[in-house]
Amino acid sequence: MIKKLNIFTIAVSFVLMALVIALGYFYLEGWKNQRTVNNDTQSKQMLLTLLDYAESQATHQAEEVASQMADGFDSFSDETLKYKIRLIEKANPMFSYAFFAFPDGRVLKSDGYIHGFNAKKSQREYYVRGFGHAESGFVTQPYKNASGGTSVGIVAAVQKSNKISALLVIIIDPLSLMPETGNTFVMSQPNGDVYLADGAVKAWIGKNIFEIKPDFKQISVGDKPFMHQSPDGEWFSVTKNTLENGNIFWNLTNQEEAVHLSDAILYSILLISVFYMSANAIVLFIALRRELRHMPQTVSVIHDMSQGDFSAKAIPSSANELDIINEAVDTLQNEISKIVRVSEQSMDELAQNQRNITEIVQRNLQHCDQELSAVEQVATAATELSSTAADVAMNASHAEEATSGAMDVITASSETLKRSEDITQQVRTSMLESTGTVNELRIHSEKISQVIEVINSISEQTNLLALNAAIEAARAGSYGRGFAVVADEVRALAAKTQQSTVDIQNIIQQLQAQSRKADESMQQNSGLMEEANAISDELSAAFQSIAEKIATVSEINTLVATASEEQSSVTQDISKQIEDISHIVHINQEDTTKTSQFNNDISQLTQQLANELSFFRMKQG
The missing domain is CATH 3.30.450.20 (PAS domain)
Known part of the structure; x- marks a missing residue:
């Protein structure tokens, strides 16, 4: 030192x-x-x-x-x-x-x-x-x-x-x-x-x-x-x-x-500093040796204390601060001796309390096992009840969905039937208009036949005139030869006109025949459309009745689904609470097990502390 x-x-x-x-x-x-x-x-x-x-x-x-x-x-x-x-x-x-x-x-x-x-x-x-x-x-x-x-x-x-x-x-x-x-x-x-x-x-x-x-x-x-x-x-x-x-x-x-x-x-400052440092070191060395002459004895006493020997030993007075250290060492010896004796008594009481705690912890562990078994049974029953309620709610929900689907289909069918009635009415109106058009067509065809007869009569007269012209041209000899050619052309044209008139007459007759058939078919279709309208009215009334019945069933399914969902929710809450209780019981069981382990550790530490306290050696008072 x-x-x-x-x-x-x-x-x-x-x-x-x-x-x-x-x-x-x-x-x-x-x-x-x-x-x-x-x-x-x-x-x-x-x-x-x-x-x-x-x-x-x-x-x-x-x-x-x-x-x-x-x-x-x-x-x-x-x-x-x-x-x-x-x-x-x-x-x-x-x-x-x-x-x-x-x-x-x-x-x-x-x-x-x-x-x-x-x-x-x-x-x-x-x-x-x-x-x-x-x-x-x-x-x-x-x-x-x-x-x-x-x-x-x-x-x-x-x-x-x-x-x-x-x-x-x-x-x-x-x-x-x-x-x-x-x-x-x-x-x-x-x-x-x-x-x-x-x-x-x-x-x-x-x-x-x-x-x-x-x-x-x-x-x-x-x-x-x-x-x-x-x-x-x-x-x-x-x-x-x-x-x-x-x-x-x-x-x-x-x-x-x-x-x-x-x-x-x-240089003077340097020499003075060196001299002062040397003198200061020498004086300090002598003073320290004198003041600390009893330090080895104090060190020896502290060393003995470190080895567990707390027997009182006298240390000479140094007339300086070392005396305070020596008094503190003596006080430390006395205080540690008291602490060791009190600690030994406390260790005995602590060991007895540890044994009592061990018995209580063992009983708590047994009770925790019983509580855990009962809670698990209740949790299983609550889980099954919740599952059944969930199935009922699910089936009611499916029925509600099916009813809603059927209701949607009936609504769509009613709308389709209504559109069909509208289309049928439009078709009936169109057929009536077509019947009128066919009648007008037949009337116009008859008028065309009359015109064709006039044209045919004109063609015959033209043919006769052409024939007369040819005869007159023949009489005229060479002077009427050109006129004869024209007369032949007119006669040929009249023949073609007469033939075309005949063809048109045939077509008009066919058109009139088809017009009569179309008129008859229109009359029949109009009657069928009347019957179809009557059937559509009956189907619309039937769909309305079905929709009312399905709406009633849907309301019942909704009530069932709501009640089932509430029952399932309550059951799930019960199951959740039971699971929480089960979790708490598990935690208590684990904590009790840990408490038992900690108690065992404390017992070991108590024994270890008792062994350590045996290190201190003191005079028996």
């Missing part, structure tokens, strides 16, 4: 130490970053202020010189101007040389005009800004001079009444603008060409900063300081700033003090 507590304590100490170191690290990183930013800001502000001051001083001095020469400048000879240039060059050691640039682009130095060069045509910066934009008192962009170094120009306008006569350009070394401050900085053009540097990086002048330090390409304006370590191991913070003229100001601030101070504090 002591080992586990020590391990736990050491683990917790490690976690706390790691947490303290992590918090210290993050705090120191924040402090270091803030101090880096502050140092960079102070250095940058100081350098930029000095640069602005130096440039303003230089431009102010140039403007004073230009202002002094403004009066009468146009009347000065070239020799006078060259003399003044030499005076300007000697006036300040930082001035490399000076010259005048005129509006026409000519450039005058101390040794004369520069031949083959025109500032206007070359569009030099000082010319464009001075004459084109009318600026004065400004510093030009740095450029490489003839010796390979870097120079800048201080430009001031020589003007009077807003008329620029010339530009005074003083060439200086950019490094001369900045006094010695001990700070490290770099000024470069946007492409990285360095034209001004001081401190440890003065050797970078004339080189490209991105070639010297490629990692500076990832620095942007406004970024937090970029930490950079020099080859000799010193730490610098680097920031990128854009000047008003578009060039880049690189501020390199020495952060060696902040880095070393942060590391020293972090």
Whole structure:
């Protein structure tokens, strides 16, 4: 146990130490970053202020010189101007040389005009800004001079009444603008060409900063300081700033003090944490060994109790929380002894009650068997009664269906008979109309016979006329030959007409004979239709009587079917209730059987519990 507590304590100490170191690290990183930013800001502000001051001083001095020469400048000879240039060059050691640039682009130095060069045509910066934009008192962009170094120009306008006569350009070394401050900085053009540097990086002048330090390409304006370590191991913070003229100001601030101070504090926190953890572990180990010196005796007593030995054993006092545990163990021994004695008495009473329950359960099982047998007999009788009632109801229902079918057939037959009567009446009417039509046909046939007789008489007369015409034609000789031919044709036509008349007369006679027969047949059919109507009336009365009888039988069948269905429903309800009772009896029988089984299980558990209680060994009181 002591080992586990020590391990736990050491683990917790490690976690706390790691947490303290992590918090210290993050705090120191924040402090270091803030101090880096502050140092960079102070250095940058100081350098930029000095640069602005130096440039303003230089431009102010140039403007004073230009202002002094403004009066009468146009009347000065070239020799006078060259003399003044030499005076300007000697006036300040930082001035490399000076010259005048005129509006026409000519450039005058101390040794004369520069031949083959025109500032206007070359569009030099000082010319464009001075004459084109009318600026004065400004510093030009740095450029490489003839010796390979870097120079800048201080430009001031020589003007009077807003008329620029010339530009005074003083060439200086950019490094001369900045006094010695001990700070490290770099000024470069946007492409990285360095034209001004001081401190440890003065050797970078004339080189490209991105070639010297490629990692500076990832620095942007406004970024937090970029930490950079020099080859000799010193730490610098680097920031990128854009000047008003578009060039880049690189501020390199020495952060060696902040880095070393942060590391020293972090190492101190680590050493203090290790010392505290070690001391805490040692003190805890000694304290635990002293406080838990009687723990083995307590463990021994509890082990004996686990083996069933509850004999009282004295444990020395530890003067700490272990005494509470020892008192609890002693109380536990006494309480368990009481519980075991009471449990043994309860077990004896429980065993006797179990035997009584077993006898009662056996009697209940016998009664359940008898009840189940009686219920099954009643259920069988109720089922048979229900089946008989259902058969009666079914037969009555079938009889009702048959009666309804017969009633439907009789109704349909009555309707069919009625339709037959209607059709017979229509046939009788039609036959009467046909009889009239046949009579009219016979009358018209007789009229046709009279017309035929007239036609026949006309044919005979025509034949006689044709014969007379033929005789007259024969008398006429050759002159009547054509007329004879016509007479022959007329006679032949009259013969055919007479023959057709005879044929029509024969047909008319046959038609009249058939008309008389049809009239007689119609008269007979009319009599038969009268008899059929009488028979139909008798059948209709018979069907009406049958329908009334069948309706009476249907009502009786309906009453029988309804009563049988009610009896069957009641019988089924009785059968259902009996089945429910039978089911309940079955459940009671099963529950009683289960109760008996559970009682047996309880008896076994009681015996098992008695065996388990025998495990406890106690002093007999």
